[in-house]
Amino acid sequence: MTQDDExxxxxxxxxxxxxxxxxxxxxAAVLADAAAVTSAREAHRSRRAAARWRGWVPATAAxxxxxxxxxxxxxxxxxxxxxxxxxxxxxxAEDPVGGFFDLASAEN
Amino acid sequence: MTRGVAASAAPxxxxxxxxxxxxxxxxxxxxxxxxxxxxxxLARRMLGDAAEAEDVTQEAMLRLxxxxxxxxxxxxxxxxxxxxxxxxxxxxxxARRRLSDAPVPERADESPGALGRLEADDRAAALHxxxxxxxxxxxxxxxxxxxxxxxxxxxxxxxxLSVEAVESLLARGRRGLVAALAGRREALGFGEA
Numbered sequence: 001m002t003q004d005d006e007x008x009x010x011x012x013x014x015x016x017x018x019x020x021x022x023x024x025x026x027x028a029a030v031l032a033d034a035a036a037v038t039s040a041r042e043a044h045r046s047r048r049a050a051a052r053w054r055g056w057v058p059a060t061a062a063x064x065x066x067x068x069x070x071x072x073x074x075x076x077x078x079x080x081x082x083x084x085x086x087x088x089x090x091x092x093a094e095d096p097v098g099g100f101f102d103l104a105s106a107e108n
Numbered sequence: 109m110t111r112g113v114a115a116s117a118a119p120x121x122x123x124x125x126x127x128x129x130x131x132x133x134x135x136x137x138x139x140x141x142x143x144x145x146x147x148x149x150l151a152r153r154m155l156g157d158a159a160e161a162e163d164v165t166q167e168a169m170l171r172l173x174x175x176x177x178x179x180x181x182x183x184x185x186x187x188x189x190x191x192x193x194x195x196x197x198x199x200x201x202x203a204r205r206r207l208s209d210a211p212v213p214e215r216a217d218e219s220p221g222a223l224g225r226l227e228a229d230d231r232a233a234a235l236h237x238x239x240x241x242x243x244x245x246x247x248x249x250x251x252x253x254x255x256x257x258x259x260x261x262x263x264x265x266x267x268x269l270s271v272e273a274v275e276s277l278l279a280r281g282r283r284g285l286v287a288a289l290a291g292r293r294e295a296l297g298f299g300e301a
Contacts, residue, residue: 004286014231022148034136037173
């Protein structure tokens with residue numbers, strides 16, 4: 001180590017003994033920033049969750065309504081078909097064509 | 109032995125950042141206690157002004173709080189903070205230079221208490237004056253090496269430079285300090301060369 005180096009080290013040693021400490025106010029300000037950033041982040045998360053929820057509720061309701069409607073159409077449609085078949089069967093028993101046929105045969 | 113257990117049980121910086129990101133304010137306190145003193149000392153020695161050093165320290169920590177949820181273990185938290193604080197200091201020094209041609213203050217602090225301490229230690233005061241006269245990046249490298257006791261690779265990571273560039277900065281900085289202090293050796297009790 002040269003004499004210059006030794007002298008410089010003595011200067012650094014002298015300056016290194018100085019106390020350079022942050023004030024309690026600085027520590028408090030840094031911690032307040034940390035809390036504020038956390039609060040802002042949580043508020044942002046809540047808003048996003050609420051927005052997602054607002055989107056899901058109508059979508060789910062629409063899906064459920066569609067499913068119910070489909071189910072109802074399925075059940076009611078099947079019933080209607082049975083009913084129509086039943087009416088046709090009943091109508092055939094009193095079919096006027098039968099009577100017409102009979103009339104025509106009588107004319108001949 | 110108890111100290112060893114306590115040291116091994118202490119969470120890493122990365123763990124503390126993850127805990128803070130999950131909302132743990134105790135983790136924020138631990139990070140603050142661990143890093144704020146070093147950041148403040150760096151800024152104070154770079155800027156020579158307590159209020160500006162506080163602003164830089166607070167801003168560096170604020171950036172850590174904001175980036176915490178996206179933090180990845182790309183770099184050590186301490187190195188990342190040194191980099192942010194160093195850049196903030198350099199920005200302020202450049203802004204000072206743009207705003208005024210006046211020389212940078214030679215005293216580290218103008219408050220009466222600090223002034224008294226500096227007057228009581230002429231060597232420290234002389235070193236601060238010599239440091240203030242160095243180019244900013246040389247000053248930064250010298251402060252990180254000789255006051256914050258970072259290794260050259262750590263300084264390189266903090267300043268985003270190669271180790272060779274850091275060695276060059278340190279060598280030039282030391283030569284500048286020696287030249288600036290040469291005339292005061294005898295007055296400060298070192299005798300003639």
